[in-house]
Amino acid sequence: MSEVGAGGDEEDIDDAAGSGAGPRKQDIKLPALKLRTFTGERKDYEEWRRELRAMELLYAIPPTHMAMLVYLALESGAGRPRDLVSHIEVEALATAKGYDEMMGVLDDEYIREDYVKAGDVSKVYERMRRDAGTTMKDYLLNLRCAKRMLEKEDKGTTISDISCARHMLRRSRLSTIEQRQVLGACGAVWNSAKIESSLQLMFMDAHKDD
Numbered sequence: 001m002s003e004v005g006a007g008g009d010e011e012d013i014d015d016a017a018g019s020g021a022g023p024r025k026q027d028i029k030l031p032a033l034k035l036r037t038f039t040g041e042r043k044d045y046e047e048w049r050r051e052l053r054a055m056e057l058l059y060a061i062p063p064t065h066m067a068m069l070v071y072l073a074l075e076s077g078a079g080r081p082r083d084l085v086s087h088i089e090v091e092a093l094a095t096a097k098g099y100d101e102m103m104g105v106l107d108d109e110y111i112r113e114d115y116v117k118a119g120d121v122s123k124v125y126e127r128m129r130r131d132a133g134t135t136m137k138d139y140l141l142n143l144r145c146a147k148r149m150l151e152k153e154d155k156g157t158t159i160s161d162i163s164c165a166r167h168m169l170r171r172s173r174l175s176t177i178e179q180r181q182v183l184g185a186c187g188a189v190w191n192s193a194k195i196e197s198s199l200q201l202m203f204m205d206a207h208k209d210d
Helices: 042-059 063-073 096-110 114-127 136-153 161-170 176-185 192-202
Strands: 003-013 028-036
Touching (some): 042 096, 114 136, 136 192
């Protein structure tokens, strides 16, 4: 994974306006910072954006410094993310206004419309299954995450517990006989919590037989 670092163990990062003529503003002490490089994949943008915001809040990084870190974390090259903001001079980026402008350009390019996101996460949930070699634990975790994302992005979607339980068992890559054993262990009741527990207890090593 590509990362962009700023500084060593600890650095004095001056305010951009304080490095030229005039009185120097108080130095800001920041630990070594590493930002994950954004390569331009739309599916990764919002999580990358959340990471930036978390770092900004955690270290109280002012926009002038955050702008430089973000700029360096954008993959360079023709048609790549940094190319989108190449029209903004670096000196202009080192301001609160420049930072907002850069993030606005990136948001416009990479944030998907709500209806597109809802369609995407719906497909992910519908296609979720345990592939060969995937542990039962990882499969169930991925299924829960897909369900939460679907409910978050598509407010009108309601997945009943019975439907969730059926999906969970039918896509578990178990044989028909094994699925019946799981359902029998749950008292022949389609309850997602009980089926999840039974899958983990009875077939935690199922990936070894795939």
